[in-house]
Amino acid sequence: MNNSITNQKALHDKTIAEILAGLNAGEFTSVEITQHFLDRIKQLDGTYNSYITVNEASALAQAEAADKRRAEGDVPALCGVPIAHKDIFCTNGVRTSCGSKMLDNFVPPYDATVVENFANAGAVVLGKTNMDQFAMGSSNETSFYGPVKNPWDTNTVPGGSSGGSAAAVAAHLTPGATATDTGGSIRQPAALCGITGLKPTYGRVSRWGMIAFASSLDQGGPMARTAEDCALMLNVMASFDPKDSTSIDREVPNYTANLNQPLAGLKVGIPREYFKEGLNPGTEQAVRDALTELEKQGATLISISLPHTKLAVPAYYVIAPAEASANLSRFDGVRYGHRCDDPKDLRDMYMRTRAEGFGDEVKRRILVGAYCLSAGYYDAYYRKAQQVRRLIKQDFVDAFEQVDVIMGPTSPSPAFEFGAKGDDPVAMYLEDIYTIATNLAGLPGMSVPCGLVDDKPVGLQIIGNYFDESRMLNVAHQFQQATHWHQQTPVGIASEAKDTEGAE
Amino acid sequence: MTIERADIEKLAELARIELNEATIAETTQSIADVLALVDQLQAADTEGVEPMAHPTDAVQRLRADEVTETNHREEFQAIAPATEAGLYLVPKVID
Numbered sequence: 001m002n003n004s005i006t007n008q009k010a011l012h013d014k015t016i017a018e019i020l021a022g023l024n025a026g027e028f029t030s031v032e033i034t035q036h037f038l039d040r041i042k043q044l045d046g047t048y049n050s051y052i053t054v055n056e057a058s059a060l061a062q063a064e065a066a067d068k069r070r071a072e073g074d075v076p077a078l079c080g081v082p083i084a085h086k087d088i089f090c091t092n093g094v095r096t097s098c099g100s101k102m103l104d105n106f107v108p109p110y111d112a113t114v115v116e117n118f119a120n121a122g123a124v125v126l127g128k129t130n131m132d133q134f135a136m137g138s139s140n141e142t143s144f145y146g147p148v149k150n151p152w153d154t155n156t157v158p159g160g161s162s163g164g165s166a167a168a169v170a171a172h173l174t175p176g177a178t179a180t181d182t183g184g185s186i187r188q189p190a191a192l193c194g195i196t197g198l199k200p201t202y203g204r205v206s207r208w209g210m211i212a213f214a215s216s217l218d219q220g221g222p223m224a225r226t227a228e229d230c231a232l233m234l235n236v237m238a239s240f241d242p243k244d245s246t247s248i249d250r251e252v253p254n255y256t257a258n259l260n261q262p263l264a265g266l267k268v269g270i271p272r273e274y275f276k277e278g279l280n281p282g283t284e285q286a287v288r289d290a291l292t293e294l295e296k297q298g299a300t301l302i303s304i305s306l307p308h309t310k311l312a313v314p315a316y317y318v319i320a321p322a323e324a325s326a327n328l329s330r331f332d333g334v335r336y337g338h339r340c341d342d343p344k345d346l347r348d349m350y351m352r353t354r355a356e357g358f359g360d361e362v363k364r365r366i367l368v369g370a371y372c373l374s375a376g377y378y379d380a381y382y383r384k385a386q387q388v389r390r391l392i393k394q395d396f397v398d399a400f401e402q403v404d405v406i407m408g409p410t411s412p413s414p415a416f417e418f419g420a421k422g423d424d425p426v427a428m429y430l431e432d433i434y435t436i437a438t439n440l441a442g443l444p445g446m447s448v449p450c451g452l453v454d455d456k457p458v459g460l461q462i463i464g465n466y467f468d469e470s471r472m473l474n475v476a477h478q479f480q481q482a483t484h485w486h487q488q489t490p491v492g493i494a495s496e497a498k499d500t501e502g503a504e
Numbered sequence: 505m506t507i508e509r510a511d512i513e514k515l516a517e518l519a520r521i522e523l524n525e526a527t528i529a530e531t532t533q534s535i536a537d538v539l540a541l542v543d544q545l546q547a548a549d550t551e552g553v554e555p556m557a558h559p560t561d562a563v564q565r566l567r568a569d570e571v572t573e574t575n576h577r578e579e580f581q582a583i584a585p586a587t588e589a590g591l592y593l594v595p596k597v598i599d
Contacts, residue, residue, distance in 0.1 A: 109579035202559040216558060245564050314544040321538075325519060332520070334592050339585035343595045347520075355522035363521055364531070367512065368538050370519045384545050386555030391548070393556060423530070426537050442559020466560065 011036045012172040013494060016081055016229040019175060023070065023080050030070070030080025034063035034124050037082050041126065041173050048149045050158075050168040052087045053095055054127035062124040069122060077236055079122030084177040086165050087128040088135055089115050089220070090209040098211045099131040099143040099161075102331050102338045102357030112209025113241045114178060114220050121236040126174050130164030133359045134328065135185055135213045137161050138431040139421065142361045147418060150193060151490040152456055156415035159189030159431075165223050166193035172493055176224035176233050180210060182217045183316055184411070184435030187447040190223055191410035191459025194449045194488060196476065197223040198230045201467050202442035203248035205234075206241035214323035215246070217316075217439040226486055227448065227476035231255035234469060250467065258470050259477040264298030266475065269403030273309035274434055280413035286451025286458040287409045293482060294407075294475070302403055306395040311388045312437040313429055318372045318385035319440070324362075325369025331357060364425060393441040400465045405475055409434055410447040410459030434461060444469050448476045449485040457488070507536045 011033050014022065022028055038056055045051050059082065066080035090096045090108035092115075097103045111119065118125070133142040140148040140163030148163040150156045151171040158167040162179035166189035169177055179186045181199035190197030198221045205220040212218060222233035234255045241247040270291065275284060291301055333339035333353030340356055343349030358366070372381035399406060411431060421428040438445040443463055450460035460479070464472040480486050512532045516523045523531065577590060586593035 105583075107583055109576060109583065203562065242565075242567065246558070246562065248560070248562070249565075308548070311545060311548055314542045317538060318542050318545070329519075333585060334594055335580070336583045336585075345595050346597050349595055350520040351522035354520055355524070358521065360527075360531075364534055364538070366519050366521065367515045367531070367535055368542075370515045371507075371511075371535070371539070372542075374515070374518065380546070381542065383555050384548070384550060385542070386557060387550035387553040388545055388548050390553050390556035391550070393559065423534065424537070425534055426541050429538075429541065440559075 012040050014175065015226050016078070016175045016224060016232050017226070019081050020078070030063040030066040030124060031060060034059050034082050034126070037126055037174060044171060045173060047154060048151055048167050048171050048173070049146055050130055050148050050164045050171065050173060051084070051127045052097055052099070052130050052145050052164070055094060055125055058094070059124050059126050066122045066124060076120065076122040078118065078232065080124060081122070082124045082126050082174060083118060083233070084126045084129050084165065084168055084174040085115060086131055086162055086177065086179050088131060088180055088211045089178060090211070091115055091125070091128065094128065096128065096211070097144070098135070099133040099145065100357065100359070100362070101144045104144065104338065106337050108209070110209060113206035113239065113243060114210065114237055117236050117239055118178075123236070129162070129168055129177055132161035132163065134211070134324070134362050135161040135180055135182055136324070136361050136365055138184065138188055138428050140164065141418065142359050144359065150415045151493055152194060153415065155417050156456070157192065157418060159192035159411070159415065161185040162223065163189045166190055166195055166197070169193070169195045169223050169225060170490060170493070172489070176222060176229055178220060178237065179223045180218055180220045181439065182213050182320060183439050184432035186221050186223060187435050187445055187459065187461060188411045188432060190447040191457065192415040194457030194485070195223055195225055196227055196230050196446070196448050196486060197221065198234060198446045198469065198472070199438070199444060200234065200238060200469055201444045203246050204238050204444070204467065204469070206239060206244045206247050208241055208243040212327040214320040215327060216323060217320060219439070227473050227480055228256065228259060231259060231473045231477070253470050255470055255473055258474045261474050262298065263294060263475060263478050266294070266299040266405070267403045268294060268299050268301050269304040269399050269406040270301055271304055271306045271309065271406060271408055273306050274408035278412050278430070278433070279409060280453065282453030283409050283413055283458050286453060287460055290450035290460045290479065291407060294479060297478060297482065304399045304403060304406070306399060306437065308388065308391045308395050309437060312392055312440060313433055315385040315388040315392065315440060316436045317368065317429060318381045319389065321365040321369035322372045322382050323369070325366045325373065328362070328366055361425070389440045392437050396437075396441045396443055405472060406463040408461050410461040411435070414453050414456035414458055438463050442466070444472060446472050446476055448479060449488065450483070451485060452488065507532060507539060
């Protein structure tokens with residue numbers, strides 16, 4: 001066998017940084033790598049179900065345009081790099097289902113700002129990834145298009161709601177994907193699929209054209225195999241957007257600029273509340289080993305307390321359903337999306353359209369939200385939850401007086417089997433016990449692979465102060481320079497180059 | 505706080521979602537479980553705490569009162585379930 005060939009990484013094993021280097025050096029074209037991913041999706045995604053829609057024709061046209069731009073010397077940040085969008089981001093002329101029957105036939109006449117940002121950066125969109133219906137779920141089991149399989153073990157869930165994006169990255173069916181996080185929907189699937197994911201500060205990434213679940217919590221962010229790739233994606237994804245009334249008018253830094261800063265002197269807060277009962281011992285060990293590695297690099301670990309941690313899940317399950325019940329009232333069968341057959345009057349049309357278009361979990365959350373907002377209960381539930389939300393935020397504000405970043409597990413245990421949480425919504429909700437508080441506070445959070453338990457990946461969560469994504473990416477990158485967890489791939493996914501290295 | 509079938513029926517009416525007769529009992533139970541979870545909030549001391557509506561306490565931006573959007577009626581109506589003469593069609597509301 002010829003070493004010069006076998007030692008080369010297959011195109012699908014390359015990171016975004018490596019793809020950019022390869023495109024710049026003329027080793028391959030965007031059309032070649034795009035075609036390679038499209039072929040690979042066709043060949044493998046029957047197993048994982050990570051894509052809802054694959055854009056073969058438009059991806060190749062975008063790749064061709066990117067190659068042309070490059071040849072003319074016009075090379076924007078992600079020129080010719082293939083990516084995928086979570087099917088929650090509206091794409092002009094491409095069906096945007098939000099994982100639901102309600103929007104199974106919805107073809108938006110416009111692009112989300114995030115989609116526009118990637119298009120302006122020259123990225124090529126391979127397709128739209130699978131997700132829990134309306135982003136409500138932690139296992140991808142609520143998708144109208146069937147569950148996504150975790151590439152590490154196809155009997156287990158990929159996490160959710162961005163499970164399609166996470167699985168597609170883990171199975172090397174795209175080098176990077178967009179995702180959204182309302183209570184952990186980027187970080188938990190990133191942890192369960194062994195990839196890197198970042199939920200930015202609330203307001204950093206535009207929500208315009210991103211189908212709303214809980215508007216005061218929703219935030220888009222990148223998923224990729226390395227922190228460096230997440231930085232490259234966030235450079236493009238983050239922007240001030242006048243069309244999103246909650247977008248923050250603040251300069252977007254170059255997120256790759258600080259990646260190589262040494263960690264000496266970094267103060268890492270370790271919340272005692274994140275290492276209590278309910279945490280899988282293997283997960284705990286992997287996280288503690290990661291913290292030891294950071295200590296080796298000169299970081300100082302400081303035990304801290306986030307005293308209102310226990311109240312985060314209860315507060316979230318008032319606020320998120322309340323906002324969802326308001327947001328999802330727009331799906332009424334009048335202007336777009338599903339409409340029931342032969343409605344006998346307007347009321348019948350609303351009632352049956354929504355009964356047919358929404359799945360059980362979506363309906364449950366709408367009803368819980370309607371309850372929390374209904375006359376007589378508003379003060380006891382919604383107002384109370386918003387007060388608790390401030391207490392939770394204050395815990396973090398106090399902690400960041402003495403530490404630079406906060407770390408702990410991303411999720412309580414590795415990927416679980418399909419059906420394991422059965423019909424018990426509360427058991428599923430506790431999956432996000434370590435991630436929800438950062439959404440309530442509006443803080444940025446990240447998950448980075450830090451170990452394997454029973455051959456399943458574990459995520460280290462890095463929580464940063466407001467708009468401190470640059471530092472979090474620096475910490476994650478330095479961790480990845482010293483460890484190999486982010487390079488671990490599920491059996492059968494990695495290129496064979498490594499196995500045959502040195503043979504013959 | 506107990507929740508009963510009649511409460512769920514009222515909520516479903518408010519939310520305009522037809523309930524499935526076969527699963528009402530199950531729905532009622534699962535919503536009761538979620539409400540039991542959120543009832544943990546009642547133990548929190550929130551005396552004098554200002555409710556938090558926005559993570560960074562930002563307020564809505566205002567813009568100049570100028571026309572910035574162009575008309576997209578044709579594109580929007582092209583994806584509607586039923587339209588006629590530029591109008592959205594729904595079942596008859598008034599006899």
